[in-house]
Amino acid sequence: MQLKLSFPNDAGHQDTVTCVSWNNSEEVYTCGDDHALKKWNLLTTDSQKICDFSEDVYPLDLHCFSRNTNVRKPGQDQMIIASSDGKCHLLGKSGRIEKSVEAHKGAVLVAQWAFDGASFLTCGEDGQVKVWSRSGMLRTVPVQASGVPIYSACWGPDSNHLLYTQGKHLVIKSLLPNVKPHRWKAHDGLILKVAWEQINGRIVSGGEDGRYKVWDSFGALVFNSMLHEHPITSIAWAPNGEMFAIGSFNTLRLCDKSGWSHYLEKPETGSLYSIAWSADGTQLAAGCANRQVLLAHVIGRRVEWGALDAKTTRRKTVVISNAVQSDSDILEFPERVIHLALAYKHLVVVTTTQCYVHNVNIVNTPVIIDLREGSVSMVLLAEKHMVLVERSSLAVYSYDGRLISSPKWPSLNPSSLNPSQISLGPDCIAARDQADEKGSIVQSFKWNSHLNMIAAIQDTSLTLWYYPYILFVDKKLVRKTTVIKDSSEFGHRPQVTTYVGNHVGIRRSDGALINSGVSPYVAILHGYSMAGAWKDALRLCRMVKDEALWACLAVMATQAKEIDTAESAYAAINQFDKVLYLQHIKEIKLKPVQMAEMSLLGGNVLEAEALLLQNGLIFRAIMTNINTHNWERWVHE
Structure with a gap:
């Protein structure tokens, strides 16, 4: 980039x-x-x-x-x-x-x-911060005069906190009463600029000591830059929170949100006193000491999928290459390219007003979708559909341009979503609850490209959920289908970038990309389950002797109503209560009742009720709702 x-x-x-x-x-x-x-x-x-x-x-x-x-x-x-x-x-x-x-x-x-x-807020040489x-x-004067000029200040992501400089220190001040400010020493020299990012909550500061530093919202140091020749005079976050720009004397640096540098330019402009990003995050402007206005466009964005590679070479140009066939196609667009996404044999290019969906086999005839708001912040791709995240809404489209749905949930705030908070699976969307602070323990996660599996960086570990659907069946078995790997080898604050096949792509805090291998037997088990090859699935689990595989097989077989396979799997993980219940189901003479009981074991009460009603077993349907304490449904029947 x-x-x-x-x-x-x-x-x-x-x-x-x-x-x-x-x-x-x-x-x-x-x-x-x-x-x-x-x-x-x-x-x-x-x-x-x-x-x-x-x-x-x-x-x-x-x-x-x-x-x-x-x-x-x-x-x-x-x-x-x-x-x-x-x-x-x-x-x-x-x-x-x-x-x-x-x-x-x-x-x-x-x-x-x-x-x-x-x-809006103001701050000045009198050492005060005021809100108007x-x-x-x-409205209020949250920071009274301290005798130290406040050179920079900004709003917190929730607009209920302020961040301001105080000499060599940074201070986070809440606008709520009786809340103690959080103050820490950030630099060895006077702090000149500070910026607080809205989506990830990270802070960047720069000062006369010639360094810029990245902090989290609690004041913990994330990144400390090398020493620059001159003071840092300007800082600005991109709206999507994925990168920021640093300005100094004859210096413009583009950095990743973790702090490492994407690109360094040395324009003959003198000091850059101010930097601002456009709302789509593809352009920036800077005010220079030599009377000029500097304009810059972000190019070189690259996305990969298999042997395919797509890259923006100019504002309106995308080049898609095939490493195997050694050929490439040049795609020209009438408007500036804002986003790129490549996966599942489709290249999605978003411009300022339209979305172009290209099939990689026929790149010259795209499907064109007119954008609702013209402010797409993220694109997610799955095998049969994609999601466009705009300023105030989410939209799920098929690859032929048909709108499938516009999902919403209570804590949804599309303008502050980032790729580490949401992921698209084959048939569902997984999102971290933005209103639940405990969600911050999960730094990033991705669905597997082909199967229902999730990889996440959780606290200090790489966590793999082999069968997330188990949450809807039996929460007690979640731990048995979860594998936790130590992430110390990935360094400080790693992020999951891809989960394709049996490989998890992880980006370290220094920008390096590394791969972590995943057991191939899980994917094989998923394949056997989808093909209905339960005898092969049993042979695989008996050969590998892994409790996580047995737990996955138990739930898969329960969902498929394979009683014998489920009984063997539950017995292998010492779930004797379920083994006894399955033996009870096997003794039932009526096939519809057996299937209904298996649906209940799989956590699907509505399916069990429907099976019983379809076969005229009304009394059993009533008793099923009574046993599950579904009183309103029982009265209705």
Whole structure:
């Protein structure tokens, strides 16, 4: 992955560009020491002066908030500008100053909207942090003057916490009353910039000591960079939380969320005072000391599947290659490419307004899907369908472009989902509960590419669930079908990237990709189960003598209503209560009742009831609901 840099030919600012902000994916606003506010259009590559400020107003920070980031419906709601005269200016669409507030004594160094746009914060040389309403009314002063200027501050992911600098220290302050701030020493020199990412909750800080550091939300160090020649002057997270950009003197660095570097560029621009990402995460803009505005596009995104490889070589170009046949195809698109996904013989390319689904055997005739919102943040692929995650919704499509469903659940927040929190299986979606803090123990997980198996990094271990469906059958057997491997060999904070066949792909914190092998017998057992080869499945389990295989076979056979196989499997794992129950089922003379009892053993009460009712066994159906304490259903019958 790399950056392609460009500088607009249009005459820009007459002095240092101190702040930049995006209105939508094709419009950038900039301010500088020449007291001018300008708008840059990336489609036409020209600039337009919006307004001039008075000679005593030197803009130090700029932040646009737009509720609609779709380029098809551009519309900026409001922007705020922090200035050196202690005021904070609120501007509307036309660039007219709608309101100016006396915010701080001394310069206002930061002004930033909350993620929901309902309020904004400011901080300044007086050492205070203030929270204001959207209309510019002071709400609260969570941080009183401490005598130390606050050079940088930002909102927490939930907008209920603030992060700010205090000399060499970082402080997390809750907006709730009677909550003690969390303060720790972060750098050996003055901290100049800090950014808190919304999705993963990670923090990046940079200071005069020439280092940038990555922290988790509890203040634990994740990554400490090498020493740079000059102080870190700007930091910004990409909206998807997968990478961030660092700016310094004649330096622009693109980094992974874990801290390691993707790409380093050395433009002759002087210091980069401000960096901002576009909403789709494919472009960034930076304000430079040499009066220029730097624009960069992320290219070189690569996805692989088997022998196939797809890579973005330019903004609107994707090259798909076959390593076996040594050939390649070049795909040109009318709009900028935002996302790539390749799996199951399909290449999915998302642009700003459309989604192109290519069959890898016929790449020149794609299926085209018009996007609902034009802000896709993630693409998940399975064997027969795919999921598009947009700003406010999830949509499941077939590969022929047909909408299958739009799943929702109570704690769903699509805008903050990332690949480590959701995965797509052959017939279901697995997602980590965003409202349950205990879910943070699971750092990342993936479904197997072909079978119903899950691999996850959980706490300090690589955990493999050989048959997740067992949760719906017997929770006591979950541990028996789970294999836990020590992840110390993967280093600090590894992440599961792929789970294909018998191999789990893991990315270490230093960016290295390594593979971990999985027992091949589990996949063979799944194959026997799907083929109905129960005698072969028994022979396999007796040969391997693995308790996890026996437990999987027990549940598989129960679901398939194979009484003898299930009895042998349960006996092998010492589940004698189920063995006795299966022997009781074998003594039942009526075949429909036997099948209903097997459905009950498999946890499927509704199927058992339906079998009994279909065969006219109403009294048994009533007794089944009574025995399972399903009183409402019993009364209904």
